[in-house]
């Protein structure tokens with residue numbers, strides 16, 4: 491990311507610019523106080539832990555691929571898997587374990603997976619929080635590739651016999667960055683309807699879907715190597731009475747949409763190959779596009795989250811640069827994000843995605859540990875991956891009252907979305923265990 495000032499700006503212009511920035515910041519702060527939203531609390535969340543028998547060790551993946559796509563393509567897939575950052579314990583749904591003749595994903599197979607993932611996560615969350623399902627007034631579910639009739643939200647209302655006046659929304663096709671979108675929607679619904687009760691959000695990707703690719707095109711086979719079973723359920727409240735038992739307060743939801751750029755729009759593209767197999771084609775440019783989306787995203791995020799010291803560092807950078815009138819290449823300014831956040835839960839999209847994010851954000855290895863370990867243990871779980879990252883951080887006993895958490899989602903559209911949280915009470919490692927409870931002691935691993 492680069493912040494640069496045109497060299498023709500002289501000192502007085504820069505001073506004027508600085509004053510304007512300070513005035514604008516003061517005005518925004520004033521406006522923020524005047525129009526302050528009621529606080530939104532996160533009571534708790536739960537991540538789905540796949541059953542052992544759904545595991546896909548490398549050897550099983552390779553053997554399976556050989557049967558389905560033949561030796562040559564199977565060796566390509568294994569090569570990709572070995573470089574993907576995924577470990578030996580990630581899981582795929584039942585349908586993906588079939589050997590040829592591989593059945594097309596069926597509606598009942600997709601429903602089975604959706605019920606397994608979504609109900610397990612919700613059951614766990616309701617058990618942890620002791621919440622009565624009848625207290626839920628808002629329900630938002632985001633799932634990219636599976637959108638049945640009736641919807642996933644109807645499936646949940648039916649299972650838990652939720653209220654008939656529930657405000658429910660199923661968000662489809664919104665990609666891996668849709669977690670913060672769901673959080674933002676639930677927040678707005680809670681604020682617009684103050685006495686509606688709690689909001690339940692589910693972020694997941696159902697793999698047994700028509701777009702689970704069964705052909706032989708490399709760019710469409712890569713998602714089969716990366717995506718794995720996963721989902722998270724989250725409970726939000728706008729009621730101050732829930733504050734004492736809540737873990738986090740929502741500070742910001744920030745969204746950036748880059749679909750006006752054709753390259754970004756098409757870099758994750760659902761289509762049929764020449765043989766008619768539906769799938770999602772993954773462009774090699776995803777990491778480049780993500781960097782561009784991040785630059786735009788930072789323009790909104792940074793003024794909101796950077797502490798004053800970092801904003802002043804930025805101003806002084808501007809002043810120094812304009813005084814130097816140097817002809818050498820423009821220096822870059824990368825904010826020290828660790829001054830704004832204590833924990834980073836980034837989209838675990840694949841090794842190259844995590845490497846790219848670490849580089850762009852100038853993060854240390856320990857700051858991307860939660861993301862890398864989520865990728866290793868659970869794979870690319872789409873929009874829920876940022877919750878596996880937070881689950882890891884909690885299970886390691888690293889979350890303390892006052893800590894600031896950044897969840898960053900990236901995905902199809904192309905979109906880049908953030909949710910920023912502040913921890914409002916210490917979180918005990920055992921309490922945070924969840925999907926990580928029986929394995930966190932084995933992490934971090936080298937990958």
Ligand SMILES: CC(C)(COP(=O)(O)OP(=O)(O)OC[C@H]1O[C@@H](n2cnc3c(N)ncnc32)[C@H](O)[C@@H]1OP(=O)(O)O)[C@@H](O)C(=O)NCCC(=O)NCCSC(=O)CC(=O)O
Pocket residue numbers: 566569570571573574575664665666667708709710712716758772773774775776777838839840841842843870872900901902
């Ligand atoms: C796929 C990788 C694990 C491969 O690892 P490396 O890059 O280290 O290895 P590499 O460059 O040698 O690539 C291995 C082989 O894969 C091929 N290859 C890589 N990417 C490809 C692509 N998009 N299409 C076709 N082939 C591809 C290379 O040419 C090479 O083939 P050969 O060996 O023959 O030369 C990595 O590039 C990665 O993590 N990419 C990012 C994945 C990504 O986009 N994730 C986001 C998913 S979408 C998402 O999460 C959000 C959403 O859905 O909304």
